[in-house]
Amino acid sequence: MIFWILFSFSYVAALPVGRAADYTVQQGDVLEISVPGVPGLHRRTPVDAAGQVSLPLVGQVDAAGKSVSELRATLRDLLAAKNITRRPEVVIDIAEYRPLYIGGDVVKPGSYPYRPGMTVRDAIALAQGYDSLHLRGRDPMVEAANAQADYDSYAIEAAKQVVRIDRLKAALADRRELDLKNGPDFPVRPEAMAEIRRVESQRLSADWENRSRERAHLTEMLNGTKEQLATLTREREQSAAALDQQNKYLARVRELMQRGLLQNSRFEELQRGLITAQNQFYEMQTRVLQAQKDVADFTRKLDTVDDERRARLLQELQEAITQLETSRYRFEAAATKVKYTEGAISHWNDPAQAPKITIYENVNGGEQRRRASEAAPLNPGDNIEIVFKTKPNNAARTPGGS
Numbered sequence: 001m002i003f004w005i006l007f008s009f010s011y012v013a014a015l016p017v018g019r020a021a022d023y024t025v026q027q028g029d030v031l032e033i034s035v036p037g038v039p040g041l042h043r044r045t046p047v048d049a050a051g052q053v054s055l056p057l058v059g060q061v062d063a064a065g066k067s068v069s070e071l072r073a074t075l076r077d078l079l080a081a082k083n084i085t086r087r088p089e090v091v092i093d094i095a096e097y098r099p100l101y102i103g104g105d106v107v108k109p110g111s112y113p114y115r116p117g118m119t120v121r122d123a124i125a126l127a128q129g130y131d132s133l134h135l136r137g138r139d140p141m142v143e144a145a146n147a148q149a150d151y152d153s154y155a156i157e158a159a160k161q162v163v164r165i166d167r168l169k170a171a172l173a174d175r176r177e178l179d180l181k182n183g184p185d186f187p188v189r190p191e192a193m194a195e196i197r198r199v200e201s202q203r204l205s206a207d208w209e210n211r212s213r214e215r216a217h218l219t220e221m222l223n224g225t226k227e228q229l230a231t232l233t234r235e236r237e238q239s240a241a242a243l244d245q246q247n248k249y250l251a252r253v254r255e256l257m258q259r260g261l262l263q264n265s266r267f268e269e270l271q272r273g274l275i276t277a278q279n280q281f282y283e284m285q286t287r288v289l290q291a292q293k294d295v296a297d298f299t300r301k302l303d304t305v306d307d308e309r310r311a312r313l314l315q316e317l318q319e320a321i322t323q324l325e326t327s328r329y330r331f332e333a334a335a336t337k338v339k340y341t342e343g344a345i346s347h348w349n350d351p352a353q354a355p356k357i358t359i360y361e362n363v364n365g366g367e368q369r370r371r372a373s374e375a376a377p378l379n380p381g382d383n384i385e386i387v388f389k390t391k392p393n394n395a396a397r398t399p400g401g402s
Helices: 002-014 017-021 068-081 120-126 140-172 190-258 264-348
Strands: 030-034 043-046 052-055 059-062 091-096 100-104 110-112 356-363 366-372 383-387
Touching: 030 052, 043 052, 059 068, 068 091, 100 120, 120 383, 140 190, 140 264, 190 264
Parallel strands: 100 383
Antiparallel strands: 030 043, 030 091, 052 059, 100 110, 356 366, 356 383
16 A cells, blocks of 8 residues: 555656646546635535536536546636636646456455556556456465365265165165165265265165065064954953852842842842952943054054155155255256366466457547557556456366376
């Protein structure tokens, strides 16, 4: 910043008077206007979007498109016409020139203050140099390494999803082993690929064993409950027969008691026995009903265990296919980035390559463009475009290769 301030003052001091007077004022310039002997007419004013400057006692004055000497004459005539001063002497300095703009393949594109004598090389220095890879100041070698790391990572992730899909399809087909004939079409090291297959093979085997154990457990529980139900059913029938016998015996005892052939205490004892037999029968009936419910539950679970497993596997398969597509897109994007960065670095390191520099400038109210070199001089408001035609090197190594 100090360098540019010193540069500005030294250059303005050396600027010929005739050249300063011929400078054409445009929107964006900032003018320092003063009238010696009239303190109230000292003003630092920008040329606004309408091309005018504002002065006390004078108002809005058209400035854009006029040279400094023409604007000085215009202000002198206005001051005399308004009787502000008889013989006005108007001093006009360019306090700030309208900025220039630089874009394209530079680190920090944007607008920058113009200084007299600037060249394209100076503007590129303000924009912190070339950036053919659009890395905005980041190390291209680091970016290339990061792109390669992403490429390898997404290749492994995609390969995992491919083998996972094979495992889920094998499980749905009731196979216990993976089909290893066709491997995933991604550049993954053989050691990593072998580990991925080993893990998925273990998962397939574990899933098959878990299903077998679950079916065996449910079958065992179902058979045990059926045996229990059969036993309880026989006991209930026996209890029902005993209860019926007890009812018949109690009816005969009641008849004997009514005829006076049996004491009342004996009848009460038999009646209590009947109540006990009834309670045993009802308890046995409850146990039979519970056993019947357990048999129905185990039968339903055994019938649905395969359906539930299939639904789970299909859902996992759908998720794996979606994740594979996501990984594939990321892998392809990383492959493109690897080729681009490596090819662009190779292109950039070629000393024969040079940027295309175009300057767009305002001439007589219209835009005009011209090709330029780094040594080309600049004018206020110029728009500089820097373009590298970066072409990936076809001879670059295959991404992910050794």
